[in-house]
Amino acid sequence: MCNLYSHTRNVEAIRKLFAKFDAAGVNMPPQPGIFPDYAAPIVRNDAGGPRLAMTRWGMPSSKKALLDAATKRADKLRAKGQEVDFDQLLRMEPDGGTTNVRNTSSSHWKRWLGVESRCLVPFNSFAEPGPGGNHWFAFGEERPTAFFAGIWAPQWTSVRKIKTGEETIDLYAFLTTEPNAEVGAIHPKAMPVILTTPEECETWMTAPWEQARALQRPLPDGSLDIVARGGKKDGDNGEDELPAQAALL
Numbered sequence: 359m360c361n362l363y364s365h366t367r368n369v370e371a372i373r374k375l376f377a378k379f380d381a382a383g384v385n386m387p388p389q390p391g392i393f394p395d396y397a398a399p400i401v402r403n404d405a406g407g408p409r410l411a412m413t414r415w416g417m418p419s420s421k422k423a424l425l426d427a428a429t430k431r432a433d434k435l436r437a438k439g440q441e442v443d444f445d446q447l448l449r450m451e452p453d454g455g456t457t458n459v460r461n462t463s464s465s466h467w468k469r470w471l472g473v474e475s476r477c478l479v480p481f482n483s484f485a486e487p488g489p490g491g492n493h494w495f496a497f498g499e500e501r502p503t504a505f506f507a508g509i510w511a512p513q514w515t516s517v518r519k520i521k522t523g524e525e526t527i528d529l530y531a532f533l534t535t536e537p538n539a540e541v542g543a544i545h546p547k548a549m550p551v552i553l554t555t556p557e558e559c560e561t562w563m564t565a566p567w568e569q570a571r572a573l574q575r576p577l578p579d580g581s582l583d584i585v586a587r588g589g590k591k592d593g594d595n596g597e598d599e600l601p602a603q604a605a606l607l
Contacts (some may be wrong), residue, residue: 360534360550361457362492363484364390364501364592365398369410371503372480376401376559379408386412391591394457395518400530402477402510403563413477416455417531418514420466424451450523453516458534459509460548462574470509471567478559479506479532483585483592486545491588493544497554498583501592506532507551507562507573539579552577 366388369381379401392398397412404411428451432442459467469475480503483496497504510530517524533551536542541549551574553559562570586592 360484360486360532360548361394362590363392363481363506364494365392365481365503366390366501366592367480367482367503372399372401372410372478375503375505375553375556376408376478376563377556379410380406381410384410384412386410390593393590395454398479400477400479400508400510401505401563402508402530403474408563411528413510413528413530414455414518415530416457416518417459417470417509417511417529418516419453419456420464423456424448424453427451450517450520452518452520454518455529455531457531458548458550459531460534462533462571467509470511471571473564473566475509475511476563476570477508477510477530478553478563479508479530480504481506484550485592486541486549488544492586492590493584494586494589494592495541495582496585496592497581499585501585505553505559505562507553508532533574535574535576538576538581540582540584541576544584549576551575554581 386399389398394416395414397414399410400413401408401410428448432444432447435442462471482501482503483494485492485494508530510528512528513526514529515524515526534548535551537545537549553562558573562573
């Protein structure tokens with residue numbers, strides 16, 4: 359599972375792989391550490407065509423996951439002798455979002471696999487935890503821009519955090535698959551689905567799912583390098599505090 363990545367390049371670096379999108383009005387600061395529920399740039403298929411937009415990371419979790427979480431919380435409250443309005447408890451159950459999507463045959467995810475719900479998630483490196491802390495992977499020390507194959511949901515209403523209550527926001531996540539050799543040596547369960555050519559990006563953003571699904575595969579072995587170790591942001595040497603944005607969302 360990939361729950362940390364970086365994006366530090368400009369719009370023109372994104373256009374080298376996918377040129378045709380509207381970037382008007384988007385402020386895209388360097389983000390050396392992007393965590394779940396952060397707002398980060400994606401190029402998403404929108405009503406007027408592909409558009410760059412800052413969007414929150416973490417798609418809606420399944421009804422079963424929320425039901426199970428609310429049931430556990432209700433049981434704890436009842437054990438303390440408190441009365442429970444389960445319908446209200448379920449409605450206000452926090453959903454921090456699902457960052458990685460592996461099982462694309464699930465009925466929960468099928469609704470977002472169409473072209474209209476696909477997006478490209480630009481990144482320069484991504485981290486997987488391992489011995490000695492995070493291991494940051496990239497396409498060499500220069501960290502050129504590539505894309506995760508993503509999906510997004512517009513104007514989804516849910517409770518992300520209890521203190522903020524219900525919010526209606528745009529959300530995204532990206533697909534994962536089995537790891538290649540270098541990622542598997544650190545994290546044997548999965549790696550992100552990565553797109554590296556204009557042709558792959560075009561297919562992801564325009565092709566029917568029957569064709570686009572072939573892109574849910576690992577990179578060839580040897581494609582990635584470990585460019586940094588340790589730290590919660592690419593380039594850090596230690597486990598520093600979370601960036602201030604974590605307190606804003």
